[in-house]
Amino acid sequence: MPEVSKMKRPDVKIVLLGDMNVGKTSLLHRYMERKFKETVSTVGGAFFLKQWGPYNISIWDTAGREQFHGLGSMYCRGAAAVILTYEVTNWQSLAELEERFLSLTDTANHDCIYALVGNKADLTDSKAQLCQDSDGLVKDQTECNQECEVLSGCPTPPASPTSLPGVMLRKQVIKEDAVALYGRILRYKGLEEKSSLPAEKMCFETSAKTGYNVDTLFETLFDLVLPSILRKRQENQESPTVDLEECRMVGSKKGRSGCC
Ligand SMILES: Nc1nc2c(ncn2[C@@H]2O[C@H](COP(=O)(O)OP(=O)(O)OP(=O)(O)O)[C@@H](O)[C@H]2O)c(=O)[nH]1
Ligand SMILES: [Mg+2]
Numbered sequence: 001m002p003e004v005s006k007m008k009r010p011d012v013k014i015v016l017l018g019d020m021n022v023g024k025t026s027l028l029h030r031y032m033e034r035k036f037k038e039t040v041s042t043v044g045g046a047f048f049l050k051q052w053g054p055y056n057i058s059i060w061d062t063a064g065r066e067q068f069h070g071l072g073s074m075y076c077r078g079a080a081a082v083i084l085t086y087e088v089t090n091w092q093s094l095a096e097l098e099e100r101f102l103s104l105t106d107t108a109n110h111d112c113i114y115a116l117v118g119n120k121a122d123l124t125d126s127k128a129q130l131c132q133d134s135d136g137l138v139k140d141q142t143e144c145n146q147e148c149e150v151l152s153g154c155p156t157p158p159a160s161p162t163s164l165p166g167v168m169l170r171k172q173v174i175k176e177d178a179v180a181l182y183g184r185i186l187r188y189k190g191l192e193e194k195s196s197l198p199a200e201k202m203c204f205e206t207s208a209k210t211g212y213n214v215d216t217l218f219e220t221l222f223d224l225v226l227p228s229i230l231r232k233r234q235e236n237q238e239s240p241t242v243d244l245e246e247c248r249m250v251g252s253k254k255g256r257s258g259c260c
Pocket of ligand 1: 018019020021022023024025026027037038039040041042043062063064065119120121122123206207208209210
């Protein structure tokens, strides 16, 4: 049994929610492992632990499939940030966020931060077909595909309308739709728009496939949850108790990642 004192204890929790197939797991792989790789539909949930400077952030991936819906509010318990994910080529995936997922966030922290993320932007926007390295420099898709083959062994995707640069799918969800939903989320939470984080900052379009905006998404959130981290550390100093549930999760997977 691992010693509690040596475990990395998460300072804060970020949760990814959204319909099946929108790319939640792929976004996490892209950010944590710098790769776009094959996924299987998530069962239950899984977490990754990210060291961010001196802080430990747990990022929870959840299953979008309806059969696991009941677990969502459990994963959101105590979350400092929730990433509500949809797919830019699928209007219904945005609607589902409001109809099915928003109420799951009732268990999150009272000052929880919400980000709306439209993934698979590479399918609709030529600029998102360019991939970014960790310094934010863009490379073209051919270079990315070659790199993908060399680094992770994943084959260059077959030439199909979705993989040919310049051939785009119809964008079903435009940024304004996400901005409008963000406003409704604030109203649902009883928050004033004036005193909340602005929609322009909290609505992202990403591509897990190319890496477009993925670092920006996670790192913006890490910066924004810093006050929650500092508050939690302060509370822990004042009453040093151990969150057995979190320790059990982290300890069971050697502090890196796991699922349940
Ligand atoms: N073109 C493109 N495809 C993507 C992107 N992100 C994910 N995909 C593909 O979309 C499919 C679903 O991706 P996942 O990451 O498994 O989706 P998920 O949201 O985790 O799904 P559940 O675990 O079932 O909730 C896979 O075939 C991915 O390869 C993206 O940014 N662009
Ligand atoms: Mg998944």
